[in-house]
Amino acid sequence: MKSSLRLVGQPWKHGRLSGTLRFAVYMALQLAIFFSVFPWIAVPALAVIMLGVVEGLSWGRWLVRSRILLIATALPALTGLPWGTVSAQTALILWAPSLLRSSRLALVLVSAAWLSAGMSAVELRDALMVLLRPLGPQASGRIARATSLTMAFIPWTRMELIRADEAARLRGSNPARRPGRHLVALSVPLVSRSLEKAKRGSEALSLRDPRFGV
Amino acid sequence: MKLEFRNLSKIFPDGTRGLDGASLIVETPLFMVLSGRNGSGKSLLIRHALGLETPDAGAVLIDGKLLGAVLPETRRRVALVFQEPEHQILGVTVREDAEFGPRASGERPESYRVRVDAALGAAGLNGFGDRLCAGLSGGEKRRLAVASALVAGPELIVLDEPFNGLDWAGASDLLGVLLGLRASGVGVLVVTHDLEKCLAHADRLVVMEGGRVVREGSPAELWDELPLLGLRRSAGSVSELAGMTWQEFFR
Numbered sequence: 001m002k003s004s005l006r007l008v009g010q011p012w013k014h015g016r017l018s019g020t021l022r023f024a025v026y027m028a029l030q031l032a033i034f035f036s037v038f039p040w041i042a043v044p045a046l047a048v049i050m051l052g053v054v055e056g057l058s059w060g061r062w063l064v065r066s067r068i069l070l071i072a073t074a075l076p077a078l079t080g081l082p083w084g085t086v087s088a089q090t091a092l093i094l095w096a097p098s099l100l101r102s103s104r105l106a107l108v109l110v111s112a113a114w115l116s117a118g119m120s121a122v123e124l125r126d127a128l129m130v131l132l133r134p135l136g137p138q139a140s141g142r143i144a145r146a147t148s149l150t151m152a153f154i155p156w157t158r159m160e161l162i163r164a165d166e167a168a169r170l171r172g173s174n175p176a177r178r179p180g181r182h183l184v185a186l187s188v189p190l191v192s193r194s195l196e197k198a199k200r201g202s203e204a205l206s207l208r209d210p211r212f213g214v
Numbered sequence: 215m216k217l218e219f220r221n222l223s224k225i226f227p228d229g230t231r232g233l234d235g236a237s238l239i240v241e242t243p244l245f246m247v248l249s250g251r252n253g254s255g256k257s258l259l260i261r262h263a264l265g266l267e268t269p270d271a272g273a274v275l276i277d278g279k280l281l282g283a284v285l286p287e288t289r290r291r292v293a294l295v296f297q298e299p300e301h302q303i304l305g306v307t308v309r310e311d312a313e314f315g316p317r318a319s320g321e322r323p324e325s326y327r328v329r330v331d332a333a334l335g336a337a338g339l340n341g342f343g344d345r346l347c348a349g350l351s352g353g354e355k356r357r358l359a360v361a362s363a364l365v366a367g368p369e370l371i372v373l374d375e376p377f378n379g380l381d382w383a384g385a386s387d388l389l390g391v392l393l394g395l396r397a398s399g400v401g402v403l404v405v406t407h408d409l410e411k412c413l414a415h416a417d418r419l420v421v422m423e424g425g426r427v428v429r430e431g432s433p434a435e436l437w438d439e440l441p442l443l444g445l446r447r448s449a450g451s452v453s454e455l456a457g458m459t460w461q462e463f464f465r
Contacts, residue, residue, distance in 0.1 A: 121306055122306050122307060122310075122346075125306065137320075138320070141317065141320070145314075145317070145318065148304070148305060148306055148310065149304055151306050152303060152304055152305060152306055152311075152347065152348075155346075155348035156300065156348070159348070196301075197301060200296060200298065200301030200302070201301060201304070203266055203296075203301075204296070204301060204302045204304060205304065206266075206289075207264060207266075207289055207293075207294060208304065208314055208315045208318060208362070208366075209314070209315070209318035209319075
């Protein structure tokens with residue numbers, strides 16, 4: 001109750017949309033991204049970019065930092081290039097579906113960057129609880145618990161990734177020279193530790209949640 | 215409560231014998247230390263108490279009833295603190311983690327808020343409620359795991375290697391918490407090979423070897439045998455240790 005009052009009562013924080021309102025805008029953007037076609041997809045794109053600019057988010061810096069992810073989002077468009085078509089108009093018609101797919105993927109990343117730039121994980125969970133309240137306390141409680149568990153996993157995964165990266169570098173792995181080999185070196189410990197963490201986590205859940213696994 | 219392990223045996227798929235007819239009775243309230251070399255089956259034994267492992271032979275009894283028949287109730291009465299508390303933390307903030315159990319049971323906040331505050335206080339985490347779990351030190355994480363376990367009001371708290379990775383200050387804080395629990399009537403079962411940090415305060419010492427309980431008695435009774443059992447004991451005599459308060463011991 002206290003958190004919902006706080007979230008509803010302060011929709012703007014330091015010149016930024018915050019709490020439930022921010023999350024609701026984010027959800028509206030997702031709907032717009034997934035249901036818009038060309039050229040209307042430009043509307044949610046412009047909206048999220050403008051929101052970021054108004055809040056002082058540096059999109060240029062974000063583009064540089066996220067370049068690898070953005071290259072990945074461009075893959076559908078690249079693989080769908082209509083080679084050897086007769087006219088530009090036909091090519092564009094053939095290319096549109098894959099281009100739309102890439103645009104949606106990129107906009108999902110852009111909107112997530114905007115959301116996380118102004119909202120902590122705890123605020124996100126609180127906002128989710130407020131929005132899910134109409135589902136009833138049991139369902140909303142379960143979803144909020146699942147979100148909470150997932151969020152508790154994120155800092156752990158990040159720390160493990162840093163540890164694995166440091167260990168690999170100390171043992172001679174060079175991501176600049178051999179990025180593929182470095183990724184493999186990271187993935188093995190990360191996957192095995194994640195499996196161990198998942199096993200222990202499910203044990204902890206079964207001990208602490210009487211409705212789980214008994 | 216009376217927790218009884220009766221002739222437990224466990225063989226792993228690769229043929230390793232984890233437990234080999236282990237029998238032990240734990241009756242609360244008491245401060246019991248379960249010790250033994252690495253691989254002697256200590257952690258495996260206590261995992262059976264909460265149904266995290268199923269024995270190939272033997273039985274676990276709670277107040278004379280088979281564990282399978284009273285498992286949900288047992289998980290409320292017996293709390294386990296993992297060797298790696300990190301795995302046990304299920305909340306984003308300290309308060310959220312401590313509240314996880316009652317929230318999962320569908321309790322209303324007004325019914326558990328006082329209990330959660332008391333548990334955080336007992337574990338020395340007053341004022342930590344809004345801190346992120348990811349930012350806690352190793353000792354604080356372990357105390358949070360203890361606090362979260364205490365919220366359910368267990369009759370017995372089992373700690374697997376609780377002093378691992380803690381410096382003397384952290385271990386001293388944790389031992390203080392455990393002795394406070396013991397004084398308030400909660401049973402404490404500490405699984406450790408680090409006897410120096412807790413033996414002086416134990417009511418009973420149990421030693422395992424090769425998957426079975428080989429010795430059981432008071433620390434004074436077993437003091438001279440400890441090196442023969444592969445366990446390191448602190449300098450001095452057990453009577454000297456027993457005469458000390460835990461603060462004196464750590465000093």
